[in-house]
Amino acid sequence: MPTSFLGSALRGTFFFIFGLWWSVRYPLKYLRRKAGAESQPGHGTHRVEVLEGMVKAFFALAGILVEQFVPTGPHLQLYSPKTHSWVDLAPWHYTTIYLFFLLSGLVDVLSHSPLKLPLGLDRLSLALALLVEGLLFCFHDYGDAVLDHHLHSLLVVAIFAGALCALLEVFLRDHIILETFRTSSFLLQGSWLWQIGFVLSPPWGGPGWDQTDSSNVAFLTMCFCWHYAGILAVLAANSAASRCCNESCQLKFGDIDVELDCGVCLRRGPKGSDGALLPESTLDDK
Known part of the structure; x- marks a missing residue:
């Protein structure tokens, strides 16, 4: 599918923002629960979940509008009766992805509303959104663009890893290992989408990397591992900062x-x- 640097960077930023937020939030929640200060989810926790859902839904809705109504977009037209062919399926591809993340955000909000939706439905909706994203990337026709196919195949690894974690969280709620692994998968998606933008559509102009050079495939596979190593370092640093913040708050307020x-x-x-x-x-x- 055609890839622009700006589009890839914006999608990567969405995942990276959520990953960075979770890399601070989940360690703090774990430390509070370990200290016995949060035995049950309080009003503050519910409000955070609702806020996350609203932000997710907002970004997804904005993504749908941008994909459909930019000057070169399909403007909600899927099939052309004149040419008897589909109309530019790439924006529809991303619109479908955003649609399921929009549904996930709405389920997040409704799960913590007076409707009292079943516990775990929010994680199930997130898993479904990630599965749809991975499915669409898996079965897209990349043609002879070998490097493009390889880049998105590596992205699918991060997507399905996050989907598996979210699915397990339906049954294992508030599991810090699963939450951390899901966080790392979102950070990896975000950083790798930025990498895809730099490889296929460099922001400084000019052609992307050579699609036929097998050494590029080997290097980018190694680069994917470097991305994850950097993300693990970010998680460790944010976890350490969260611990220091938690301890400083305890010292400041004592037993209050x-x-x-x-x-x-x-x-x-x-x-x-x-x-x-x-x-x-x-x-x-x-």
Whole structure:
């Protein structure tokens, strides 16, 4: 499929933003749960899930509109009666991918609404979106573009890895290893989409890499492994930063947890005893 640098970079940025956010959020959540400060999901956790769903749906909807209504887009026309042929299927390919991520974002929001959708449906919808993405890349006709096919085949590895993790999370909720691996797959998708843009459509102009040179295939396979090594370093650094942030907050507040969404402070008592709620000071107390 035709690949532009800007389109590939924008799609990569979407995955990279989510991956970076999760690389901080999940270690913090794990540390809090390990310390016993978050035995059950609170209102703050639900709000974060809803916000993630809204952001995902927004990006997906924006992607659909861009793919369809740019000057060279199909403008929702799939088949031309005049030529008796399909109309530019590449934008429809990406529109289909964005559609399933849009559905995933809506399910995220509805899962934490008063509708009380079954737990795990949000992860299932994410797994389906990734499976559709991988399926469309797998069965696209790349023709004689060997390098293009190889680049997207490597991308499919990251896609299906993330889909497998999301599917397992339907049954193993809040599993830090699965969450971390899914995060790494999203970061890998993001960085590799940027790499695809540089290889096939360099931003400085000119032709892309030689499609017939087998050494390019060998190098890019090795480069794919380097991308993942760099992502593991990012995950380790963000996990360490999350741990330092968590410890500094504990030192700052001592035995008091600040619950911003409730507007109260919660003083932790001895193990096995309930905490005491300390109301915030009001103007009448002054």
